[in-house]
Amino acid sequence: MVFFLLFLIQTFALSGLALGYLASYFLLRTVAYLSPWLPVWMWYGDIGLFLHAVFIASTSTVGIIAVLANKGHALKLCSYILASLLIVEILATVQLATRSYSLDRALYVDLNDSMTTSQQYYSYNISDTQMWDEIQLEVNCCGVISYEDWFTTRYGNGSSVPDSCCLMVTKGCGANIASNSDPGDEIILHGCLPTIMSSVRNDFDYYSHNCMDACCCHSNYSDFYDLLPNKQDENGA
Structure with a gap:
């Protein structure tokens, strides 16, 4: 016993x-x-x-x-x-x-909102800038859903992504990437949220x-x- x-x-x-x-x-x-x-x-x-x-x-x-x-x-x-x-x-x-599906969906929506808001402060707020650069370099991703998310931010101005999105990170490597006919040769295309x-x-x-x-x-x-x-x-x- x-x-x-x-x-x-x-x-x-x-x-x-x-x-x-x-x-x-x-x-x-x-x-x-x-x-x-x-x-x-x-x-x-x-x-x-x-x-x-x-x-x-x-x-x-x-x-x-x-x-x-x-x-x-x-x-x-x-x-x-x-x-x-x-x-x-x-x-x-x-x-x-x-409730696994609803919780998973709630987390996805909350993260999407937070990350989208944080993107708007990239290069204007040091904590958001460091957060995005660290995540994109470590996870090998770019943007929330895709690299094109950066085009709608103040930093991207319709054509650019942060240098931390580049396959080979050099200063200015993400500038005017929208004009590149094959951006996949220069930057990571998929976003961070799915990863x-x-x-x-x-x-x-x-x-x-x-x-x-x-x-x-x-x-x-x-x-x-x-x-x-x-x-x-x-x-x-």
């Missing part, structure tokens, strides 16, 4: 660590990286996921101590809390599954499935067996 309780509670603890890793990954790679463009609800979602992970891991740790110390009241309280957290997690998962959205989807799918499966479902029994207080007695029997 003790072994089963330790196994069950530490599985919860591992799931909390996995969720915390997932939240931290999104915070560092996506949310913080694209913070000027991302909607506020993405921040709330990531922070909520991280806090949920902290509650699971900390409550599970207390539960393990309660099992080893034979504190029935504390164990019961931890069990109620973990059951509540599990229900919240199930409900949240169902909501994400049923960013694809990266976000792929990262979420990979880490939400593989990381959770590895950390939660494939736990090693021997790790929990070492926690048993009567292990030496059993070995000596």
Whole structure:
């Protein structure tokens, strides 16, 4: 019975660590990286996921101590809390599954609006200029949907794109690119938004499935067996 309780509670603890890793990954790679463009609800979602992970891991740790110390009241309280957290997690998962398309679409629309607005301040605002140059150089993209988006901005003036759009970046390489009969020889043609959205989807799918499966479902029994207080007695029997 003790072994089963330790196994069950530490599985919860591992799931909390996995969720915390997932939240931290999104915070560092996506949310913080694209913070000027991302909607506020993405921040709330990531922070909520991280806090949920902290509650699971900390409550599970207390539960393990309660099992080893034979504190029935504390164990019961931890069990109620973990059951509540599990229900919240199930409900949240169902909501994400049923509303995945609408959330994906909402993120796309919000990013499109933010990026389009930010484009208008390129070369006029240093933070927007640095953001666009960094994204376009790192992601290998140009504009929001395509390079032609720059033509409608004050910077592009109907014909130019930033130098960070160029295949070989040199000063002035993006000037008057509209007059080029084959701009694909000089600049990147596809926009940043489709690439960013694809990266976000792929990262979420990979880490939400593989990381959770590895950390939660494939736990090693021997790790929990070492926690048993009567292990030496059993070995000596």
